Amino acid sequence: MTAQSVMVDGAAEHDSVVPARWTSTAAIVLDMTKWLADRGSAPAEEVLFHVLDLSPDRPKLEELEDAVNGLVSTDLLSASTGGFELTSDGKELLQRVRRVQGASKRLARLQGELATVRRAETVTSWRFGGPAWSSLIRRHIAETRHRIGARKTIVDGLIIAIERLDEINAAVRSAPDRSAALALLTRAPFPFTEMQAHHVLDMTVSRQTAESRTALADESTRLAAEMESLDDRVTPVRPLKHA
Numbered sequence: 001m002t003a004q005s006v007m008v009d010g011a012a013e014h015d016s017v018v019p020a021r022w023t024s025t026a027a028i029v030l031d032m033t034k035w036l037a038d039r040g041s042a043p044a045e046e047v048l049f050h051v052l053d054l055s056p057d058r059p060k061l062e063e064l065e066d067a068v069n070g071l072v073s074t075d076l077l078s079a080s081t082g083g084f085e086l087t088s089d090g091k092e093l094l095q096r097v098r099r100v101q102g103a104s105k106r107l108a109r110l111q112g113e114l115a116t117v118r119r120a121e122t123v124t125s126w127r128f129g130g131p132a133w134s135s136l137i138r139r140h141i142a143e144t145r146h147r148i149g150a151r152k153t154i155v156d157g158l159i160i161a162i163e164r165l166d167e168i169n170a171a172v173r174s175a176p177d178r179s180a181a182l183a184l185l186t187r188a189p190f191p192f193t194e195m196q197a198h199h200v201l202d203m204t205v206s207r208q209t210a211e212s213r214t215a216l217a218d219e220s221t222r223l224a225a226e227m228e229s230l231d232d233r234v235t236p237v238r239p240l241k242h243a
Helices: 024-036 044-054 061-073 088-095 103-115 130-163 165-174 178-185 194-201 210-233
Strands: 077-079 083-086
Touching: 024 044, 024 061, 024 077, 024 083, 024 088, 024 103, 044 083, 044 130, 061 077, 083 088, 088 103, 130 165, 130 194, 130 210, 165 178, 178 194
Parallel strands: none
Antiparallel strands: 077 083
């Protein structure tokens, strides 16, 4: 089966595209398959992990499976239990966005190109499986929690540093070099971790403005809320009959 462009008045139309049932999830699956492919095949678990990370829609398992099956039925992707591989049509479609820079611009352009392809009726039944999905969700939450926590630690360290700037400046001025200054900031009376101390030493003068202090406080609050909401991303999986 060959992917067909949607035709308008007998010609392929790219600016005025007939709406299709493709989602951003399908576009990300294609892109991640390209970037994660090793000798032609990309591990399914790694592709889906990155889809979770990059998708603005937080897709559920059924949505991911539907996207994969749509790509397979339209001959843009081949899928096995363990991995995905781009077909010649899939590679050709991705070639059209190869020069687009920036994640959001690339995704938008890729969705536009995908919309010119008429999605075939789904005739394949690729399944990732409920238990594997639950494991992937837990892994994604753990890594996201670590990433958010690391950033919040840095932000909170900068907030403390602004409040104790005179003490910090005195300590840094007494140090002969950066390593010595780092050592001073990671022991009493300072509460900084080594990672925080590095960012404190790199802090610019503009961080002292009221606007910057407010921005840091807002970011810390937002990150705390994101941490608390992570567990809400665990959604029930369907029965094991699809596993």
